[in-house]
Amino acid sequence: MSDEALADAYQAWHQALGVLTGGATELIAWQERRYRFAHRLGDLLTMSHADSTSVDGPVVYGVQLPGAGLSYVGQTRESERRLRDLAVGESHHLGNTVPPEIWERVIVVQWPRLVDGLPEAERVVAEQGQGEECGLALEYLLQVELRPILNGRQRTPAGEWRVRNLAASRSRGALTAKALPTLFGLVWETWRRLSSVPAPEHGDPLVTVPEGRVAFPSLLS
Template structure:
């Protein structure tokens, strides 16, 4: 995309927002519509669906946007809270930059369900390091494997961005990831399967044995004027 095309698109986006927020009643309508959509996405991510139970506890998650693909990979120990908030953006920065209305899919992996397939030696390592550290380690491994752009830079106080070399990170997750290579492989394999899942006809979620993928792109419906 050329600089001029980018600038034109930015101006069109800003102009559209100014129309949508043209007065107090339109602002309220915009707020209601955005929250309704975000709430619907959060419910699909966290609530029980068909034969699957509520998504709780530790998970890995990632957001794909239409066009740019995988944008962000994260982890949480409280899926029941974080996944609902992810599209709302009250305590998570992602929705401020990539609105949920343009999310193509969200992949969620409940990695503790993979533990029984990991070697006994790694299961002992995981018990010793604890769930929180293991989640950080898996997050790091998945970020290195997928290089999502919003994980590959950090904000600076000078107002610009600094690249992050994920492979040379000395974070807790990076350090401990060396202790669980097979669990990491299992998690990445489960991730790839859901990341490549087809959008189901007449539905917006696909559930697997260790996670789910939600398709916000399938939720858009025409509205009457």
């Protein structure tokens, strides 16, 4: 798309927001509509559904957009809170950058459900610190493998952006990653399955497996 077309699209977005927030009544209706959507998406990502139990504790997750593809990968030890924040935008920049109404799918892998079959050495690493190091390692490995767009850059104090060199990272996740080859293989298998499963044609916009789920926000009305 040309720079001119992008500028026109930005202007149209700006004008539409002006209409939607153009008075006290409109602003309240806009706030209620957006939170209603975010709350429904939060329910899909965390609540029990059909034969699946609710999502809590450590997970890795990702957001895919219809045009840009996989755009963000993250992890948390408190999925029951963080996955709800994801769409609201509180404590998370993703929802403020890309409105959740246009997200194509959200992938959630509950990696602790994969730990029991690990070699002893990996199981010890996975259980240390309530799984914090493990979650960071899996997040790092997924980011290196998939190169999600919004993880690939970071803000600078000058108001600009710079490219992150993930391969040279000395973060806690990067340092732990080499100790978890079996677990990452299992997470990767689940991730690939959830990232390719077709969206439901009828019923709730959610597909669950024993190790996680995938939600389709753009199918919510």
